[in-house]
Amino acid sequence: GIEHHQRLVDLWDTARTDALTGANNRRHFFDRAGQEVKRARRVEAPLSAIMLDADNFKAVNDQFGHKVGDEVLCMVARVCLENLREVDAFCRYGGEEFAILLADTDMATAKLVAERIRDAIATQTVQTEQGPVCITVSLGIATDSGRDAKLEDLLERADTALYIAKRGGRNRVAADTGNHGDDRSARK
Numbered sequence: 001g002i003e004h005h006q007r008l009v010d011l012w013d014t015a016r017t018d019a020l021t022g023a024n025n026r027r028h029f030f031d032r033a034g035q036e037v038k039r040a041r042r043v044e045a046p047l048s049a050i051m052l053d054a055d056n057f058k059a060v061n062d063q064f065g066h067k068v069g070d071e072v073l074c075m076v077a078r079v080c081l082e083n084l085r086e087v088d089a090f091c092r093y094g095g096e097e098f099a100i101l102l103a104d105t106d107m108a109t110a111k112l113v114a115e116r117i118r119d120a121i122a123t124q125t126v127q128t129e130q131g132p133v134c135i136t137v138s139l140g141i142a143t144d145s146g147r148d149a150k151l152e153d154l155l156e157r158a159d160t161a162l163y164i165a166k167r168g169g170r171n172r173v174a175a176d177t178g179n180h181g182d183d184r185s186a187r188k
Contacts, residue, residue: 018092020070021077029091033101036089037151047144048110049158054096055136055170068128072135079120099155107143114139114173136171138162
């Protein structure tokens, strides 16, 4: 009956989303984003990926505890969702890292979206018993120019740009230029 149907809907939602933040989980993201990559190729539409990582997140957990850390991650996810469209794919990629796939979006527009998200998060405050907590995020962007054979390649390039943002001082957006070494030492 209806209750059984609702349980199935709830199970389906649980299978698709990260329990903490409500963002899609990786599996659902890869399903959805993979379909979007195929569609973009078919209609020759641009596609951009953003990798986002909370800056100095370990310090938040160490200073305020994991419950506050969780609240911060929920805020980050909420701000992202508020600044994305239905057609965009978004997930908690792992830990304090999130992935976004922007449909029909070129590099210039992806930069605007990333800056809007970065700015919105930097101005948010999470209220806690120990006082207000603020956090910044670093974001890396890559745009599919048809040279990425797979979604993973596009995400890898966005992730490389994320390292550049971290290395550049955090709380910033960096774009994949396609020419850089593989120095990933300044990740966290």
